[in-house]
Amino acid sequence: MARDLLALAAALGGSLHPGPAPGAPGPATLVDGALHWRDFTLIGHPTYATVVAADRLDLAASSLDGSDRRLPFLPHAVLALPDSELAREWLPSAPGTVLLAPVSTGELLHARLTAVLAQDQAAEDRAVTLGTKVLTQVARRGGAAAIVNELASRVDGWAVLLDTHGQTIATSGAGSLHVADAAAVAFNRPVRVRHPGLQVHPVGLGEDLTAYLVFSSRSGRESTHRDLAAQAAALLDLVLRRQDHSATERLGREVMMSTVLAGGAEAAALLRRWGVREERLVGFELSSRSQAVDVERLVRRWFDALGAPHLFTMGQDAAKGLIAEERLAGLEARAEEFGTPPRPALRLGVGSARPVDALGPSAVEAREAHQSAVDAAVTVRRYHRMPSVEYVMDRLPATDGARLASLLDPLALRPDGEELLRTLRAYLVANGAWSAASRTLGVHRQTLMNRVASIEELTGWDLGDIDARTGAWLALRARGISGS
Structure with a gap:
């Protein structure tokens, strides 16, 4: 999609010539819109590029006589001209960035600019529509947390949902520094924000405000992400307010x-x-x-x-x-x-x-x-x-069942007792197979071996012996361990 000036020039088959003025739009500047010279009055957005299509260089130059009220704005706009020898000769004296395109007239150039940007806007609208549909589907299944997670994935960044007191409701891809920065920009706190470019979307309006949605993106599709986040904020407002029967x-x-x-x-x-x-x-x-x-x-x-x-x-x-x-x-x-x-x-x-x-x-x-x-x-x-x-x-008396379960007390009473009990269960279920048990637990084989050695040392069992493994399994059942 042709959203920055360089991509726009490539879409037109033309060339981009950055201007000499400080702050003049560069190749990576995002495009705000396209105007004809006769409709140009001022810069629409200071951080975006306004592309102005002129009729011909001689007509454009004739209007720049020093008294034209548009002259002060040209260094910060992008003048789009039909490519010609006359235009290239004028480039060194151009006040701002110039886009040259292989078309015959300024009218045609304006039409092509409008068409390219309209096509791009339509693609963005489709992306927002599709994203909104997906956000709606995940909201039905997972509520606010699912919406935040899906938004962070779609903007290729992180997202934080804060309540009106600054407490975290849900996060995705965000660490403690991200959460702190999100709270700082949402509540205008006078602290240094370490992640610039954060977008804040209130969830609800005025006295009905329920939360703040803050996110950061690693890509440059700011318009699409802004629209998608606005839809996510509207969905969050519904999810957070509904009476969940x-x-x-x-x-x-x-x-x-x-x-x-x-x-x-x-x-x-x-x-x-x-x-x-x-x-x-x-x-x-x-x-x-x-x-x-x-x-x-x-x-x-x-x-x-x-x-x-x-x-x-x-x-x-x-x-x-x-x-x-x-x-x-x-x-x-x-x-x-x-x-x-x-x-x-x-x-x-x-x-x-x-x-x-x-x-x-x-x-x-x-x-x-x-x-x-x-x-x-x-x-x-x-x-x-x-x-x-x-x-x-079923045939064990309650006292014997309690005694059998107590065999696991040397493991259960340790700070890492639950971890050791899960390790024992996984090892027994895998019939002593190290690889299978380590995959079940999601740990390295050597870590599993160290844990099993600790279990044997604490209980006095030799888990290589079938009788010891049987007793350990019955002890787990007696204790009611569900495993994980």
């Missing part, structure tokens, strides 16, 4: 599910009021391998199709809920069919059917089955098909 519903379901899983007569009574007539339900936990899948919306749609009440809530990365035994097959079939084989997109763990006043254990079973599905990279895993869990853990 879905969030209210989600919170209500979370509270009710906690009551149901606590068990007892109160749980059974609540389920009856919730429209549940079954005497037994099954716990489940469902997650996706891809963040692009909206698991909550997926489960809601499936439950509607199955005619099941929405007995589920969203955890950090998985839907956790309850379903009647007769509808379980339908849920499993939909999970199996979702995605593209041979790499299943979903992970579904299913517990055992339990009475409606004692559903807590089924939810725990579902969590264990879900983790087993993740570890084994399968779509559906039922708890009753996990004999090591069912026949060992």
Whole structure:
């Protein structure tokens, strides 16, 4: 797109001759617009180039008699002339930057300038329209944080969203210095800003101001980025102001599910009021391998199709809920069919059917089955098909289970205990394969080996021994480690 003077000259097949005056537009100066000499009165924008197409050099020169009111503005404008010998002879005495183009008249040159800039503006408008559509889509899925992230990506820079008190709501690509600079320019604070060229867009107007959107771009498409940021600010205003009924519903379901899983007569009574007539339900936990899948919306749609009440809530990365035994097959079939084989997109763990006043254990079973599905990279895993869990853990008295879990205390009580427990789980799931476990944890193989050595030293186990690995795995299950 021909936005700077050099690109504009290339689009016209002409040449650019920078002017001698200090501050005269140079090759990298962005173009503000094109005018005919007869319409030229002043410079439209001091930091942009105003291109003025003259009829012919002799007519243009005749108007520069010293009394013309436009003369003081010429050193800071760009005079566009038809390329000719007369024009080139005049170049050394030109007061400002001159663009020579291979056309016959100034009228034609003005028409070509207008056409090139209009085509460029249309391309920018298309880019802004496309960007706005994408911002709208990500706003539906991820809210304010997703909008800020998408904007930073599209402007090839960073973005910060601040509330009216200067607190950070969301950032993307921004470090602490960026956030400090964003707050300084948004609130006009008298401090040194280390990142020049920041753009500030208020989210809302006047007394209805809700936030400030600040961003910086590494590219020069200022106009496109400014328009796109304005659209992002408008979307953020809607997102930050809306009354999120879905969030209210989600919170209500979370509270009710906690009551149901606590068990007892109160749980059974609540389920009856919730429209549940079954005497037994099954716990489940469902997650996706891809963040692009909206698991909550997926489960809601499936439950509607199955005619099941929405007995589920969203955890950090998985839907956790309850379903009647007769509808379980339908849920499993939909999970199996979702995605593209041979790499299943979903992970579904299913517990055992339990009475409606004692559903807590089924939810725990579902969590264990879900983790087993993740570890084994399968779509559906039922708890009753996990004999090591069912026949060992279920038959341990509570005191023995607590004693088994306490074997991990030397790890859990350390400051890096969670890291060591995740390392132990990954190592055991990989059957002692260093490469596979290091990939799962995202660490170097040597780092993994050092951690495993620390685990063996702290616990006294030899993890090369199958009995030690079995005991460690049962201890993890007893402790209820979900892994990551």
